[in-house]
Amino acid sequence: MSTRVFGSGIRRREDPRLITGAATYTDDYTLPDMVHMVLLRSPHAHARIKRIDTTRAKAAPGVVAVFIGTDVEGALNPMPCAWLVPNSNLKVAGYPCIAKDMVRYVGDIVAAVVAESPYQATDALDLIVVDYEPLPAVIDPEKAKQSGAPQVHSNVENNVAFHWTVTGGDVDGTFQKADVVIKERIVQQRLIPNAMEPRSALAHWSGASGELTLWNTTQNPHIARFLCSVVTGVPEDKLRVIATEVGGGFGSKIPAYPADFITVFCAKKLNRPVKWTESRRENFQGTTHGRDHIQDVELAATKDGKVLGIKATSYSGMGAYLSTAAPGIPTILHGLMLSGPYDIAAIREDVYGIYTNGTPVEAYRGAGRPEATFILERLMDMLAAKLGMDPIDLRKKNFIPKFENGHTVATGLSYDSGNYAGALQKLVDHVAYKDLRRQQAEDRKKGRYLGIGISTYVEICGLGPSQVAGAVGFQGGLWESAIVRFHPTGKVNVFIGANPHGQGEETTFAQIVAEEIGVDVNDVKVIHGDTQTTPMGWGTYGSRTTAVGGAALVMATRKVKEKAKVIAAHLLEAAVEDMDYKDGKFFVKGSPDKAKTIQDIALMANVAWNMPAGVEAGLEASSFYDPPNFTYPFGAHLAVVELDPETGQIDVRRYVAVDDCGPQINPVIVEGQVHGGVVQGIGQALWEGAVYDENGQLLTGSMLDYALPRADRLPDMEVLSTVTPSPHHPIGVKGIGEAGTIASTAAVYNAVIDALSPFGVQTIRMPVTPERAFNAIQEAKAGRR
Amino acid sequence: MYAPEFDYYRAGSVSEAAGLLRKYPGSKLLAGGQSLIPLLKLRLAAPVAVIDIGRIRDLKGITVKGGTIRVGAMTTHAELAASSELAEQCHALAQAAAGIGDPAVRNRGTIGGNVAHADPASDLPAVLVALEAKLTVEGPDGKRTLDAGGFFQGMMTTALKEHEILTAIEIPAHSKGQGSAYAKFAHPASRYAVIGVAAVVTTSGGKCSAARVAIGGMVPRPVRAASVERVLAGQELSAENIAKAAGQVTESLGNEVLGDIFASEQYRRSVAPVWVKRGLTQAAERAR
Incomplete structure (x- = not known):
């Protein structure tokens, strides 16, 4: 008879094939008579297409066909947006699979070349002549909203794709009567997900039966089938999507992409199997990015540290088009979570979704919740500093007390279960927090600048009841x-x-x-x-x-x-x-x-x-x-960083995570998910960030410039947990995939500010590069003189 | 990322490679391929022919003879990093090689390819300049030897003439009382040097009799920091003296300091003394 395996850290059965390279990804498939597609992408962030000449490309060796916007028009419907957030005056701008008259970001698709080999297709790409009339571009979402800014879509005034608000409690009254108001501007920089497997599609069309098989690297093959049917017109019953092996996604493989449907179009048109796989460079430009918010946030509190209200205005960059789920990320998954684990009576957020000339933005691990956590955890630390309180004590004072079956917060959500103080206490005990602070003070006397940062969090996951999905505009079930x-x-x-x-x-x-x-x-x-x-x-x-x-x-x-x-x-x-x-x-x-x-x-x-x-x-x-409610995992994380005051370089010295995802089916897998998530969050705090120039060119367009976290810059992590079952789940589990990312950016950032605080630095932009930290120290010194 | 079409030749000897270079104008030598292959894939280079010199046996290996270390041009970074001879007698080179890219890059990339490519952000050029290495090149006019100091002429530009091949690098082994080190501020993405400082310190009677410092990464070609060397010579190797000397580096950097989105020119100038100090401190420790 079997031994009990629930709760035991048995080895992942996926690993042997993944580690030895035996897994079969979309690009590994080869079909008889298959041809290869490559895409010509716009080098301009914003330009009018005046003329495209494909004559030489079509005549190039091995070339089977070249298609441009006018060729697919009518055959491919516009790209749909599938999260139509209600009451937000949402404007879904036209999103053609291949741009016809205008390109709106560097990477917008202009033409597709199909050839017998990928080399021949790439050779022919260079032979396509496109006459562009470059136009002014805008990348910064706040600037894009100002009058006079370049218009990404002529029919979307001030580039405002939507304006969504959430309100709970008496916000104005609360802020008027508060003893203390803390204000901060937070820039959640644009991130580039970089899944290990680039995106890929292989379309096999059977003209005789009218059936399509699409191998596609997607996190949600049934949604891919649904949307493929909508865009290409192939009926769902004759459409098979295969995504048995997907090499990471982090949200970037949720949406449907034009490239997938262009592949289908080519396969149907040519009646031959067509394969497309993006290059890493193409991945940087053409696969969705994450985050990109500029936020003005405020906290109201009493002088003894009771937090009364939070209000925020967010300018959330959407990129040039609305990706499949994009509008729901900075709104439903963000604004509704603005009180986090704290008992805060008044909440308001105004979120402006803004079109820019950047790559479309989508969910990125945590998706809205890391940003909500960051706002709260940053403001908590600022309040603690202002009131001279310890950040731990302040958090404990404001937590929602332990509850086992439902707690409704100001934004209207009903959390399932939580014991926020319990998780934080476990963290405090584990690190011997007071000793850690004492050690920090001693080190500082010796010229070592360590910073200690805390982040607690509660996240909304286990999406979710389908009725709620419908109510919040998600165009599917959950x-x-x-x-x-x-x-x-x-x-x-x-x-x-x-x-x-x-x-x-x-x-x-x-x-x-x-x-x-x-x-x-x-x-x-x-x-x-x-x-x-x-x-x-x-x-x-x-x-x-x-x-x-x-x-x-x-x-x-x-x-x-x-x-x-x-x-x-x-x-x-x-x-x-x-x-x-x-x-x-x-x-x-x-x-x-x-x-x-x-x-x-x-x-x-x-x-x-x-x-x-x-x-x-x-x-x-x-x-x-269909779940009766979302699940609400939570936890408390602590980071210790060290600042090199001479160069500004910051290193993470210690990382401790306490997460509560309910009962753990496999604690080793839970730990692995926490490791990966934490690392991605640290990446945002210290290393990652998409940089565009004033013309909308992506300067961090390769692994040479875009700094993903590397193992040798990271400490061993200490991963702990508490167990609070979800009352509505048949076995009480909550979910752990994003927890690490949700907590770690704020924890590390708070640690960075703690390390910089002796120099008088109170705020700094992410990623906190050595130069930024160095300059902040110099400026703070100069300011104090 | 598919390279444009090119012809491929594998040379069995240096003379065969030189002949192929002459025969196919516009061709490129392929050593470990860590710079050329990406350039091809990005279609930033489109040579008619690629001549592979990576399997020429004579160009591989590290030998020490009579106080001179000879490193074949096709010796890989991994081999440099693992060499016990280098670790003892030419520490900076082994240390720098160990920090290049990642294991895959170090297993393929070669010292000759790296140096001939002369990327300003590379680690090895500055190291060779500080070590006062001699570079052996072979070409149609026979062999000649160049000083590392004169070899690097600018960004991606060297003293190599058309059809010449870099075949070996000779470095004087450290004498007693001599030590070297490489201090690097690595770019978090590429691992190239944002600032790279190679230092060789010679001690005598508890004092620094001579110091050689070369800076890479932040300048189009490695520069000797004569201003630093001058101040340290004859001084005791105290922390104060090292810091004072390192502070003089700005004078040697010239007016072509590089800047990019990760680290501006101004920032690099500001922290260069710190990295010089660290390079010198490590070298001084090894010199004792």
């Missing part, structure tokens, strides 16, 4: 489904609609089944990522795969178990209500020696020689699980 199928030998296939792409659910979902029905974990194989074999699902993002898809799997497995019990009762000639179950065995209460194993029952159900009357053959069940 339930998940699972099928559990027992084979005659007792082995199990699980088919899920979600699409894990590195998170480890092939392992953890097998652990769920093993826990629920007592099979060996190695007898369960989890299948995902192919719309032809898996049931409908809404995708892997927002830390929802385990929180929602995992719940669907639990429910499906329990249905199988119910049926198995009926069959067992029949085989044991007992009444169903007299049956008992333990560790994969069904038996009459009190007679565990005479049991039927789940394998016995699977065999009988499949051969069906002796089934109870009225019971169908087979041992299989499906569940479509």
Whole structure:
């Protein structure tokens, strides 16, 4: 009999194939008669296309076809936006798959070349002549909103794509009567996700049957199928999307992209399989970016440190077009979370979504929640400094008290469960916080500048009830489904609609089944990522795969178990209500020696020689699980950084995370998710940031200039946890995919300010490069003179 | 990222490579490929032919003879970093090589390719200038030897003439009381030197009898910091004296200090003394 595997850190079964390079990604597939597509992308951030001459390219060796905007017009519908945030005067500007008259960002697609080899296609790319009339460009979302700024879309006044507000409580009254008001400007710089696998599509069209197969690197193959059908007109029933192996996404593989549909268009037009894979350089320009907000934020408090209100205005850059889910990120996933783990009665945020001449922006790990956490955690530290309080004490004073089943906050959300003080206390105890502060003071006397930074957080994930999705304008459902199928030998296939792409659910979902029905974990194989074999699902993002898809799997497995019990009762000639179950065995209460194993029952159900009357053959069940609420994981993180006062260089010396994602199915996988998430957040604080010049050229367009975190710049992490189950989830789990990113940027930033504070530095832009820290020190010194 | 079409030749010897260079004007030598291949893939270079000299045996390896270290041009950075001879007798070179790029780059990239490419952000040019290395080049007019100090003429520009091939680098092994080090402010993305300081310190009777400092990364070609060397010579190697000497570096930097979006010219000038101080301090420790 199997040992208990739920909660045990068994090895990820995904790893052998991923680590040894045996995994098969979209680009690894080659089909007979396949041709290769490359894209000509705009070198201008904003220009009118006056003329395109493809004559020489079409005549180049190996070239099969060249297509421009007018060729796809009519055949490809405009790109849809799928998060139509209500009450925001949302203006979805025209987003053609191939630009026809205007290009609006460096990377906008202008032409597609199809050739027998990628080399020939690339050669021909250089032969296309495009006559551009460059126009002024704007990248900064705040500047883009000002009158007189370049207009990205002629029919969107002041580039305002939407204006969304959230209000809870009496904000104006609160700020009027507050003893203390803290103000800050926060710039959440634009980030470039850089999944390890670049984006790729391989389209196979069968003209004879009218069927399309699209291999596509996506976090949500069913949404990709849905949107592909909308744009290309291929009916959903004849459209198969395969995304069984996806090399990371971090949000950038949620949206549908023009390139995917141009690939489909070419395959249909040429009746040959067409493959497109972006280069890394193309990935920097053409795959969605994240963040890009300029925020003016304010906090109101009493003089003894009770926080009364938060208000904020955010200018959120959307890039040149609205990507699939983009409008929901700085609004629903951000503004509603503005009170975080604190009891704050008055909240208001105005969010302006702004078109700019940058690459379209999408979800990026954490998506809205890191930004909300940053606002709060920054303001908390500023308030602590102003009042001379310790940042820990201030946070404790303002936490929502421990609750187990629902707590409604000012923005109207109802958190599921939380013990924020518990997580922070665990952190404080683990690091011996007072000693740490004492040590810091001693080091400072010796000329060592260490900074200690705290961030607590609560996040909204497990997206979410479909009714809420509809209410907030998300153009899809947010339930998940699972099928559990027992084979005659007792082995199990699980088919899920979600699409894990590195998170480890092939392992953890097998652990769920093993826990629920007592099979060996190695007898369960989890299948995902192919719309032809898996049931409908809404995708892997927002830390929802385990929180929602995992719940669907639990429910499906329990249905199988119910049926198995009926069959067992029949085989044991007992009444169903007299049956008992333990560790994969069904038996009459009190007679565990005479049991039927789940394998016995699977065999009988499949051969069906002796089934109870009225019971169908087979041992299989499906569940479509729509969660009653979101889940709200939380935690407390601490970073210790060291400032080199001579050069301004900052290094992370220590990182401690306490996260509460509910019961952990596999603690090693939880730890891995925290590691990766924390590193991405540290990246934002210290190294990463897209830089454009005044003409809208992306200056950080390659790995030479865009600094991703590197292992040798990072400390070993100390990962701890507390366990507060979600009251509404069948096994209490909440989700852990984004927690690290949500907490770590603020924790590290607060540590940086703490390290810089002896010099009088109170604020600094991210990423905190050595030059920025050095200059801040010099300026603070000069200011004090 | 697909390179344009080119012909590929693999040379079995230096003379064969030289012949191919003459035969195919507009061709490029391929050593470890860590600079050329990206340029090809980005289509910033489109040579008619690529002549691979990476497998010429004579160009590989490190030998020490009579106080001179000879490094074949096709010796990889990983080999430099792992060399016990270099670690002892020419520390700065081994130290700098160990910090180039990442393991994949170090396993393919060669000292000859790196030096002949003369990227101002490279580590090795400054190191060779500080070590007063001699570079052996072979060409149609036979062999000649160039001082590292004169080899680097500007950004991506060297004293190599058309059809000449860099074949070896000779470095005087450290004598007793001599030590060297390389202090690098690495770009967080590329790992190239934002500021690279190579220092060689010679001690005698507890004092610094001579110091050689070369700066790379922040200037179009490595420069000797004569202003620093002058101040330190004859002084005790105290922290104060080193810092005082390092402070003089600005004078040697000239007016062509580079700046970019990560580190401006002004910032690099401001912190250059710190990195010089660190290079000298490490070198002085090794000299004792």
